[in-house]
Amino acid sequence: MAYFREERLARLLGRVRVVIFDMDGLIVDNESLQFEATNKVLSPYKIKLTTDDWIKKCLGRRAKEFFRDIVSENSISLKEGLEDLVERKNRYYQQLVSRRIDDIVRPGVVEFIDFLYRRYKLALATCAGRIETEAVIGKRGLGIMDKFEVIIMGDEVEYPKPDPQIYKLVADKMKISPSSCLVLEDTAIGVEAARGAGMFVVAVPNRYTKNQDFSRANYVVTDLTPEARIINLK
Template sequence: MRAVIFDMDGTLIDSEKYWKAVAEWFFNEVARAVPSDLERFVGASTNDQIEHLKEEGLLKVTPERFIEAKEEAEHRIYHEQTALMPGARDLLAALYAKGVPLALASSTARKWIEVVIDRFALRKYFTFVISGQDVPHGKPAPDIFLACARALGVAPKDCVVVEDSTSGVMAAKAAGMYCVGFKNGLGRHQDVSQADLIITRLAEVRFPFDF
């Protein structure tokens, strides 16, 4: 059996361009400056983002206020602004029709993942959904992708990951999985050079084996 694992933000939905719109407010609220390694920050879990700002001496609020501010931004983005990436539903539907097991692996909080899944009627496509809250370490650690493989009952070498972030690609490769790097939107500034295949549209996805 072989499976496909999708990232959510910047891969299936275009939320990251809306993050750019709220980023100035968000960083003014929680940080002394924008973190130097923004690529690493974008794909990380909330806890890892907090630690990242602490490491750079930029966090100016409590972790609790950081979470509140992030939730304010996320509510606007996931409930009101984001849309499916062009080709996302067609790709999911084609794989689903072939009986390919699919999982969603996102650093985003589970409640926002659920909002997206319900808002765009994606639930039927995914056998499992795993958030950054469900694993000990967020991307670029491989935990979330290895958890998907275990849940699906598929060996890591038989999984394909579709990702748009530097940390996501690093996590997929650390898990021993084939990775498709999607350069789109904010992700165009992400380094996905470690990916096995790099695309600019979801319609360009090609798999290393037949399903």
Template sequence: MFSAAIFDMDGLLIDSERTIMNTWIAVGHGLGVHIRPVDYAEIIGRSLPECHAMLAKMFGEEQLFQEALTRVRQRLHSPTTPPLFPLKSGVHALLTALVKAGVPCAVASSSSGQEIRSRLARVDVLDFFDAIAGGDEVARGKPDPAVYELAASRLRKSPSDCLAFEDSENGVLAAHRAGIRVVTVPDLKRPSAEVIGVSLTMLQSLDQAIECASRWFDIEDLPA
């Protein structure tokens, strides 16, 4: 059915969304601001400027938000071993199989291009990707389709040739609005009825995607 794969990054390829959310909640608590996970979940998948605008409203005062942003950045950029954002289950095996089978892969993420390359390099999967499209390269972030349209164009594929893999509601809607079929692998937030309705299928993890890949990409014998 498809000849290319496009992946979200945070919460899909790497286990980062939970760490980032918990960091904002902890920093907020230290500054006297209570951020509920259900409120934070609304920003997942959006562009960085949109995320910051929504977080600024939660903190109320610009000065307080800027202090929180400084503290969050300090915590998230502190060197750690193992990596702060580890690779999620099934990712390496799926990417290895697709690349061996000649299926080009791209990343379409709300994170900046620099952040994408940095985070994926730390977990040794950057070289699997033929193209990267970051949230800093488009005028509007997910659920706007622009970042997915950019990723498909960089693979020199039409949207209908591509299959997207997403964890967030905003990401699923972005891929769908770009004309790209999407497999949903939920991370922090339970999918809405709308997301379920537009998804090709839903999986618990990318481990399950390996079992379906032969059919999705019209490969008779997908290499292990």
């Protein structure tokens, strides 16, 4: 039984044994909530990021990294440690997600995970930390955490995407060849990381990433519904 009506996607899915999901922007369209939470904790320092700032400086990166850059660029004298700033952002973000989870889940993704769970091994590879990850896929979120055999979060790797370390670690933990893995990503740096690990990649851009260069992806698709279409964003 095929999930996708598009034959090329169905054939690609038939070539792999493991499907690896990114989370932010891929499972949930949550970038606006991350953006809101970040500006919330920066407001006492009279800093307000624009959407363009978010896309260029923060999208797809670990919070500690982009906060460090923002603090440095704006010569901010923090009243708290950098870790505390990140923690406050994460707690506020968690509150936002719990209130809006049904509104931010991307079309078809939960149904696709349910379909795959009975047929493939699943993994999650995200730059998010534990609080953010549990907010989205834990019991108070989508309730799908137990569907993933392996979950690797951003604080478990030394080198963030586009470095392939996180995807290589997934393959190692699952004792599977990278060539037997399909990665689903929403950002160009995520695609680069997966390709660097020797895996197949399908890009599913969102409103923030639709103008990125996805030329290294095997396919770029509209969504993860059975009716997903292959698109060319160039």
